[in-house]
Amino acid sequence: MERFDVIVAGLGAMGSAALHHLARSGVRAAGFDRFAPPHALGSSHGETRMIREAYYEHPAYVPLVRRAYQLWHELSLPGDPLIVETGGPYAGPPDGELVPGIRRSAELHAIPIETLSHSDASRRFPWLHFDSSMEIVAEPRAGFVHPERCIARHLEEAAKDGAEIHADEPVLEWRHDGGGVVVRTARGEYAAAKLVLATGAWMVDALAEIGVTTVVERQPLFWFAPRAGAPKPTTVWAIEFEHGKLLYGFPATDAGIKVAIHYGGVQRTTAEQIDRRINDDDSRHLRRFTDQYMPGVLGEIIDGQVCMYTNTPDLHFIFDAHPRHGNVLVVSACSGHGFKFSSAIGEAAAQWATEGAPRIDMSLFALSRLLG
Numbered sequence: 001m002e003r004f005d006v007i008v009a010g011l012g013a014m015g016s017a018a019l020h021h022l023a024r025s026g027v028r029a030a031g032f033d034r035f036a037p038p039h040a041l042g043s044s045h046g047e048t049r050m051i052r053e054a055y056y057e058h059p060a061y062v063p064l065v066r067r068a069y070q071l072w073h074e075l076s077l078p079g080d081p082l083i084v085e086t087g088g089p090y091a092g093p094p095d096g097e098l099v100p101g102i103r104r105s106a107e108l109h110a111i112p113i114e115t116l117s118h119s120d121a122s123r124r125f126p127w128l129h130f131d132s133s134m135e136i137v138a139e140p141r142a143g144f145v146h147p148e149r150c151i152a153r154h155l156e157e158a159a160k161d162g163a164e165i166h167a168d169e170p171v172l173e174w175r176h177d178g179g180g181v182v183v184r185t186a187r188g189e190y191a192a193a194k195l196v197l198a199t200g201a202w203m204v205d206a207l208a209e210i211g212v213t214t215v216v217e218r219q220p221l222f223w224f225a226p227r228a229g230a231p232k233p234t235t236v237w238a239i240e241f242e243h244g245k246l247l248y249g250f251p252a253t254d255a256g257i258k259v260a261i262h263y264g265g266v267q268r269t270t271a272e273q274i275d276r277r278i279n280d281d282d283s284r285h286l287r288r289f290t291d292q293y294m295p296g297v298l299g300e301i302i303d304g305q306v307c308m309y310t311n312t313p314d315l316h317f318i319f320d321a322h323p324r325h326g327n328v329l330v331v332s333a334c335s336g337h338g339f340k341f342s343s344a345i346g347e348a349a350a351q352w353a354t355e356g357a358p359r360i361d362m363s364l365f366a367l368s369r370l371l372g
Contacts, residue, residue: 001182001188001189001190001191002030002188002190003028003190003191003192004028004029004030004100004164004190004191004192004193005022005027005028005029005192005193005194005353006022006027006028006029006030006192006193006194006195006196006353007029007030007031007032007181007183007192007194007195007196007254007289008022008029008030008031008032008186008195008196008198009031009032009171009174009183009195009197009198010031010032010055010171010195010197010198010199010200010202010332011031011032011033011037011042011151011155011165011167011197011198012026012033012037012038012042012044012151012198012200013044013147013150013151013334013338013339013342014043014198014200014331014332014334014342014345014346014349015033015198015199015331015346016031016037016150016151016154016155016158016311016329016340016342016344016346017030017167017342017343017345017346017347017349018031018196018198018345018349018350019031019042019155019158019163019346019348020154020155020157020158020161020163021346021347021349021350021351022158022163022349022350022354023159023160023161023162024157024158024161024350025350025354026161026369027160027353027354028162028262029162029163029164030163030164030165030166030190030192030261031155031158031163031164031165031166031171032166032170032183032185033166033167033168033169033171034166034168034169034170034171034199034202035168035356036167036168037151037152037155037167038147038148038149038151038152040305040307041145041276042200042201042307042308043200043201043307043308043309043310043334043336043338043339043344044127044147044148044151044200044270044307044339045147045148045305045307046147046221046305047146047147047148047223047255047258048064048144048145048146048147048250048253048258049144049145049146049147049226049296049339050142050143050236050238050248050250050340051065051068051069051072051142051143051144051145051340052065052139052142052146052340053065053066053069053102053111053139053141053142054096054102054103054106054109054111054113054135054137054139055102055105056090056101056102056105056106057101057106057315057316057337057366058099058101058105058336059104059109060361060363060364061105061364062108062109062111063109063360063361064341064344064345064360064361064362065340065341065344067343067344067347068340068341068342068343068358069083069141070149070342071113071343071344071347072145072343074148075150075153075154075157075343078342080149082106082145082146082149082150082153083143083144083146084143084144084236085140085141085142085143085144086142086143086144086235086236087138087139087140087141087142087143087235088125088138088139088142088143088235088236088237088252089116089121089124089125089128089136089137089138089235089237090102090136090137090138090139090142090237090238090239091121091128091134091135091136091137091238091239091240092131092134092135092239092240092241092246093134093135093240093243094133094135094283096240096244097240097243097244097340098238098240098246099126099134099135099136099137099240102137103137106139107351111139112140113137113138113139113140114137114139114140115135115136115320116131116136116137116138117136117306118130118136121136121138121156121344122304124138124210125233125235125237125281126231127230127231127233127294127297128230128237128239128293128294129292129293129294129295130239130293133146136238137198138279143236144163144194144236144250144251145339150339150342150343151159153305154343154346161334166240167186169185169186169187170185170186170202170254171183171184171185171186171199172185172186174189174195177191177286178221179193179244179327180192180193180194180327181193181194181195181325181327181328183195184203192222193327194292194327194328194329194353195207195327195328195329195330196290196329196349196353197327197329197330197331197332198283198331198349199332200271200310200332200333200334201270201310201333202271202306203310203330203332203333204216204270204271204310204333206320207330207333210220210322210323210324210371211309211370211371211372212318212367212370212371213311213313214260214307214310214311214312214333215268215310215311216268216269216270216271216274216308216310216311216356217263217269217308217309217310217336218267218269218274218275218306218308218313219260219261219264219305219306219307219308219309219336220260220261220264220305220306221256221258221260221304221306221307222258222259222260222278222282222283222301222303222304223255223256223257223285223301223303224256224257224259224290224298224299224300224301224302224304225256225257225298225299225300225301225302226252226256226257226297226298226299227296227297227298228242228299230296230297231251232251232257232295232297233249233250233251233252233257233297234251234252235251236248236249236250236251238262239293241289241292244263245261245262245263245264246261246262246263246266247259247260247261247262247289247290247293248260248261248262248292250259255303256302256303257297257298259286259290259298261285261286261289262336262337263309263336264285269308270276271308273294274306274308275306276306277305277306278301278304278305282304282324283301283304285358309335309336310332310334310335310336311331311333311335311336312335312370313335313370314369314370315336316326316335316364316365316369317332317333317334317335317338317341317345317364317365318330318331318332318333318334318365318367318370319331319348319349319358319362319365319366320362320365320366320367320368321352321367323367323371328358329349329352329353330367331345331349344360348360348362
């Protein structure tokens with residue numbers, strides 16, 4: 001039986017980053033994935049994923065995302081950036097979640113956000129329409145990362161540093177074995193001192209076994225052709241159109257203008273049963289809001305993809321040792337907003353495995369908050 005110091009199950013956003021940092025630290029590590037990452041069958045694809053510093057979800061995320069910014073820049077190569085900081089506007093009702101949350105994080109962490117009048121916002125971001133009741137702020141460091149390229153780079157660097165990558169080899173089960181763990185795949189068994197579980201939507205049943213209920217949501221993503229003569233987006237942006245629900249988008253690229261709904265609640269599903277086809281109901285649902293907030297900007301749909309959100313009850317992440325097995329780290333679920341953090345979460349996972357605990361505060365993501 002082949003033996004490792006650490007095995008990583010799942011090589012998407014979190015797992016690929018963890019494997020990179022483990023290999024970089026000098027431990028003997030192996031990573032397993034049911035597909036060949038990067039791929040479009042989980043939660044870590046779609047050309048672009050937004051990154052934001054003034055994190056509205058909770059101020060405790062800010063130190064983690066700041067570390068992620070630093071690591072994404074370090075992982076980038078000259079002429080091939082993995083992260084692009086565009087700045088951008090965020091708008092919503094004064095009593096909503098988005099703008100008040102941004103203001104709270106900005107105040108606590110001295111982030112220089114800018115409050116905009118409607119006239120200034122319309123002049124600077126002419127592709128957007130803002131309701132008169134909305135408050136508008138601009139965040140200077142907002143931007144995006146390239147998910148497929150980030151995963152590929154993490155795995156390339158992990159392999160260079162000696163990690164084994166087992167693509168198309170899903171972990172079927174694992175068991176505690178003396179002082180370590182044994183992982184069984186379709187091809188054999190492997191032993192390790194520690195295990196990092198980062199299988200995303202495929203962890204729902206395992207989480208349920210320890211008392212954590214998660215919900216997998218089907219999330220469509222769209223790319224539109226720009227309408228002739230209309231202004232093209234040049235920054236990332238988001239608008240809270242209903243409480244806790246965001247219409248958001250990215251700068252126009254050769255692939256088109258990417259727009260989607262965050263927490264649209266379109267369908268609950270499972271990783272095995274998800275419908276990966278884009279249908280007319282998906283496009284009609286999105287068009288209802290783009291017609292209101294991006295009038296005259298978007299032409300025909302060029303492409304569409306489906307990804308999965310694996311949501312915890314409070315929509316915060318899970319990063320904690322398994323309650324019954326202290327040498328097993330649970331790194332999921334990330335509730336649809338985790339990719340931007342994955343460089344830093346992977347580093348924290350490697351520190352947990354090699355030093356006993358991450359150097360950055362991860363207490364917000366403890367399992368205890370979800371276990372009774």
